[in-house]
Amino acid sequence: MAGEAILIIEDNPTNLKLVKILLLAEDYEVRTAVNAEEALTVLATFHPQLILMDLQLPGKNGLDFTRELKSNPKFKNIVIVALTAYAMKGDEEKAIAAGCDGYMTKPISVVEFPIEIAKYLLKSAAKTKKE
Ligand code: MN
Numbered sequence: 809m810a811g812e813a814i815l816i817i818e819d820n821p822t823n824l825k826l827v828k829i830l831l832l833a834e835d836y837e838v839r840t841a842v843n844a845e846e847a848l849t850v851l852a853t854f855h856p857q858l859i860l861m862d863l864q865l866p867g868k869n870g871l872d873f874t875r876e877l878k879s880n881p882k883f884k885n886i887v888i889v890a891l892t893a894y895a896m897k898g899d900e901e902k903a904i905a906a907g908c909d910g911y912m913t914k915p916i917s918v919v920e921f922p923i924e925i926a927k928y929l930l931k932s933a934a935k936t937k938k939e
Pocket of ligand 1: 818819820862863864865866
């Protein structure tokens, strides 16, 4: 697969750079934002199949922003995968409860990451087909 649109929302420059490089290497169309506000600006003109959502964002956190997107008919079909550095017990449950479709822990594995992303994009394609 290639060409699928992905939005990365991540405030850590090092993580953002790594994730972006890995996705560009798979020929995805990638946009980035460092917080919820910037993400909304990007989403006004860019329609991703997948959002990678850092949960620890400055300003509105990733869980609240996910809830907001999932309650908006315009965005509710976008697959959202939570990214968090804090693999705390209960974090995955919190992410799913907020509406995230999946969960990944940082640091990401450069080997596993593209495989996981491809799986989530299949999920996105299946979701779109159903409607
Ligand atoms: Mn962060």
